[in-house]
Amino acid sequence: MDYPRLFEFVESRKEEFLAELGSILRIQSVSADPTKKGEMLRCAEAVSAAMRSVGIENVKLHETEGNPLVYGDYQHSPGRPTVLVYGHYDVQPVDPVSEWETPPFEPTVRGSDLYARGSSDDKGQLFIHLKAFQAMKTIEGDFPVNLKYIFEGEEEIGSVHLEPFIRSHADLLKADVVVISDTAMYGRDMPTICYGLRGMAYTELTVRNAQVDLHSGSFGGAVENPVHVLADIISRLHDRYGRVTVPHFYDDVAQVSDVEREEIARLPYSDAEFLRQSGAVAPFGEYGYSTNERLWIRPTLDVNGIFGGFTGEGAKTIIPSKATAKISMRLVPDQKSTRVLDLFESFVREIAPPTAIVELKKLHSGEPAITPIDHPAVRAASAALEQVFGAKPYFIREGGSIPEVLTFQESLGAPVVLLGFGLPDENSHAPNEHLYLRHFFDGIKTVAVLYDKIGGK
Ligand SMILES: [Zn+2]
Incomplete structure (x- = not known):
């Protein structure tokens, strides 16, 4: 694959991509607000239209008792692996609105970031995948993998209809690897892969x-x-x-390997910063483990x-x-x-x-979930991040849980790669949510490279 051409394509389309994302960010798809039902449907339709416009096929809204799920695919590479991409088009409520510096549904670029509700969680990250598809299709014409997309409109209210849908549509969603971009990197310009959840x-x-x-x-x-x-x-x-x-x-x-503990030790960490974030008096926990180890592997x-x-x-x-x-x-x-x-x-x-x-x-x-760091899908993601960011990615785990990860793993028997492009301080559930633009554009490149690496070309 011609990476320089791919990267150049993304660089040359920045304005256009931002404008397109902007039109989706303007839709007030707050799933927790019962008066926004119309907006939810409008958003599902806008996402479908964006999928069709880049060439994704079989795009369809699947009705549920709640908000529709959006499905689409592109399967023209028989014998090659299939990648299922998950994301969500619903967003958190915006209160208190008075604390927003610019209105939540008027996307605004300030400095290095794009401000809008949903910019980071998760419309911006969902959009990364659509633009990666477009970039790959334009530059390469064909794909080394088959692609499937499932986007839901109820993530922020507990994904109640996603699990039964996955279980009853295991054939439709069947894949060799699931990629989810709905988490954060460890820091700015620090490529990160999250490989475990408690x-x-x-x-x-x-x-x-x-x-x-x-x-x-x-x-x-x-x-x-x-x-x-x-x-x-x-x-x-x-x-x-x-x-x-x-x-x-x-x-x-399970025994955690020395390699993994070294990876955790390699992460920038300071007690002072941890105490600032938590407001706690002092770090505390199980003897013999660092703070990140206490949070992730214990x-x-x-x-x-x-x-x-x-x-x-x-x-x-x-x-x-x-x-x-x-x-x-x-x-x-x-x-x-x-x-x-x-x-x-x-x-x-x-x-x-x-x-x-x-x-x-x-x-x-x-149950806890893990995709081992030496799994081929994780290695492909790692290679893709390194290709684009020019640095070896950090491997992190997450102390909390993401229920849908387990559902995908159990129902489809496929490993899940958490390739998030957000940042921990992007206010994803608070006023002034924003997305670091470099991660948005480099995310598009990374995802396209990832498809190439998974396809083994
Ligand atoms: Zn999210």
Whole structure:
């Protein structure tokens, strides 16, 4: 593939690409706002039109009970790998509007950035893929891969209709690799690949004793206090080295290679910056691991809330009848949420005294996801980033979860590459959302090169 010609093509079309993206950014596709139904449809149609105009075929709106999904493909390379691209055309609400320096739906270039709601999350990133298609088609004429596109309009409200659609359309969406551009790079001009996400196991723990709160004068000292029991249980969930004490909790944690730990250590990081971002007093966590390792490669257990007894103004002399804690655990490969919840329950039952009743309720869970950094698809993405940015990319993980990643992995059996071109400080859910223009244009080049690398040409 003629990279110089491709790059030149993108450079020569900057104004045009920005104007086209602008027309999609002007549509107020706020999925959380029920009065914007018409805008959602208008946006789905605008995205479809943009797909057709670059030559993507079989473009179709798939109705759901919510907002339509937009599908399209271009499959003219038999025997070659198929890449499925996912993105979303809905955006976050814009309140408080008064804090925007320029109106959220009037795209404006200021300095090195394009300001508009959706510029970074995710219309700008979705558009990168359409323009990469256009660039490749214009320069090369044919593709070394087959391409499929699925864009949803409900990502910001929980992707409720995406999962059933993926499961019921596994043939339509069948692919060898899924590429998602909806995450952030580690910093400006720092090409980054995110290759792992933590999972989640969420439970609610209640300690009960009497049917009702008891008078502490009549009963205090003679019956168990559920708040004390709960506090005692919680205090025994970690040791003094910040490790979770639930037996076998770490048994299934996959060994992280030295190469991966070196990659994490290579990332620019400072405690001062971390404290500025978090507002915390000091870094804290499991002994023997750096902050990024604690966030990405280690599982955690956190009490998210605790309540019980009298919490109002003044004094009330009772022995509470019950106390509850919400407890979540972030999981890493190869932990399984069901097993971790079972281990937690066994441990709590073992340490709870016989003087009170312990109840556990499973709230929700999701499995950790990973695409190994030596996977061919990740290597292709890495090579593409290096080609365009002129630097070896950083490999990061993400401490949170992206549920659709797992759905794609499970339903299609395909690896997912998170090739995000946003930045952590682009205000994706806040006023003055913006997109760093260099990442937009270099993103277009990178995606085109990625198709070339995946195609193995
Ligand atoms: Zn997004």
